[in-house]
Amino acid sequence: MTSMSPRDSAREGREQPGARLASDGAGAADASSQADRTARITWSLLAEPSDDAAHSTCTVHGVREGLEILARGDLDAVEHALRVLPVHDPSAPRAQRTDRRAAAAAALSRWRERDGRIDAQAALDRAVGLGMRVIVPGDDQWPTGLEDLGPAAPFCLWAHGPGDPGRLADDRAIAMVGSRASTPYGEDCASSMAAQLAAEGSTVLSGGAYGIDAAAHRGALAAGGPTIAVLAGGLDRLYPRGNDQLLRAIRERHVLLSEAPPGTAPTRWRFLARNRVIAALARVVVVVEAAWRSGALSTARHAGTLEPPRTVAAVPGPITSAASAGCHRLVRDAQAVLVTEAQEIRELLPGSAPAGDSSFAQQDELDFLDPADRRVLDAVPPRSRITIDRLASEVGRRESEVMAALGRLDALGHVSITGQRVGRR
Incomplete structure (x- = not known):
């Protein structure tokens, strides 16, 4: 099987594997052309989720033209995109942080290097063979909350499972995140709250990791309610391995999501990029247990920078518990609402009235x-x-x-x- 270049993939997308995915992907909107679909899939193979230069180029010029820019090696076009939508990447070399042309050259170089190694058709064939589907903006199953990420929205989502992300990530969707090194107290809070919320129809979102994530998913599953796991790597590599059975249960009953294509290994920067997707899919983000520098706090930070911002809530722990220091910090800095039970979380959803305000009998x-x-x-x-x-x-x-x-x-x-x-x- 031969590799397809991004330009070939974009031009031939109407007859190439993207066309097969269109029939497999649920409800592809008529307005989303096959060429755009194929270009988005190709960009998900070319660029990391955190590659702001790729998002800037495709936002300013379009996803198909972005592939043409890569094929031409058009440095001016990439530099122009970075001027319109500046990139702030603290991990980039200092010269690239101050010199847009240097940043544009570095972006073209890394895309070109990966272009020589990817096999778009093989990736798509493998996804279809495993029962996955690709969801792009304009599809019925595309979650509208991702639009609030603006230029940083995923090029596409890889989905596995019968659940409809567009329907599940609605105005009642609640993200529940926290430490992997959780305590029995934190796990009990996460599972019991998630079970109550899911039993009443809210979708519980999390990242499928050890600790609080797993407890939240298990609580939702036990209550028979919907839950979505957003993974940092390809959906053909369920991670962490210790949660394989849990993730399979979510895949069988609901849905697994990732913006990373099959074959992608989870890494620290992909976990951090994934957190913005969890925040955007939810209407309320609940931090159940998080240490002072917990990665779960990045989900809360992303929630606050969205437009409109998501409501952030935090569950308190013992004042002597280092595992809850991050939650206490969020509340102290007025970045989160303190919650102690599922009802208080439910009240934070859009359009929900505070308990007791709707009934005279409930008031003292x-x-x-x-x-x-x-x-x-x-x-x-x-x-x-x-x-x-x-x-x-x-x-x-x-x-x-x-x-x-x-x-x-x-x-x-x-x-x-x-x-x-x-x-x-």
Whole structure:
């Protein structure tokens, strides 16, 4: 099998493997041409998820023209894209951080080097053979929340499983993330909260990792509710291996997602890039347990930079627990809302009313007392009786005013009056 260059893939996409994927991919929108689909798939093979230069070039010029730019080695076109959408990559050499032309040359070089090694047709054939599908913008299954990433949105998503990401990642989707080195306390919080939320129809999103991620997925599965695992590597390499059975269960019942093509190994930078996808797919991001420098905090940071931003919540832990230091830091810095139960998370979803605000019966009836009457009631001992003149002295009111307040409190059933003595009912 011969390799296809990006230019050949873009030009011949209507007859090449992308066409087969279009029939396998659910609900490809008419507006999304086959050439665009094939170009997006090719870019997912050419560029890392964190390659902002690739995203800038394709946003400014288009995905198909981006492949033509690579084929021509058009340095000016890439430099122009970087001027329109500047790249801020702290991991790049210093010269590339200040010199856009140097950054453009480096981008072309790395794309060209990978172009010589990729086999787009083989990757697509392998994905279809394993039962995967590719979802691109414009498809019915493309999650609209990813549009909030702007130029940093994935070129495409590789999906495996019967679940529809576009439907599951709706206004009730909740991301639950945290430390891999979790404690029993954190795992119990994650699993119980996820189970309650999933049982009520919310989709629980996480990254399929050890610790809090796995606990959240297991809780959702146990409740029979939907859950999505967003992986950092190719879906043909379920990682971590210790969660193989869990990830297979998610794949069988719901869906696994990745912007990395099959054959891609998970790496630290891919995990960090993956976190932005988890944040964008959700409406609320809950950090259950995270140390001071936990990678889960990057998901919270991404959530805050989206437009519109996602609500971030954090579950508190013992003040002596290093495993919860990151959660406490988020709350202290006003970057997260403190939550302690599933109901409080649910209230953060768009359009949800705070518990108790929708029903008079759920509110404390004492809150509706006139302040003067409430002051008189508070002065009545809970387990003994008091004379009315002593009560008037306690609250600093005239006896006639206290008698009037007691009459109202008696009518409401809060006190009982016998002669000159009053007590609580």
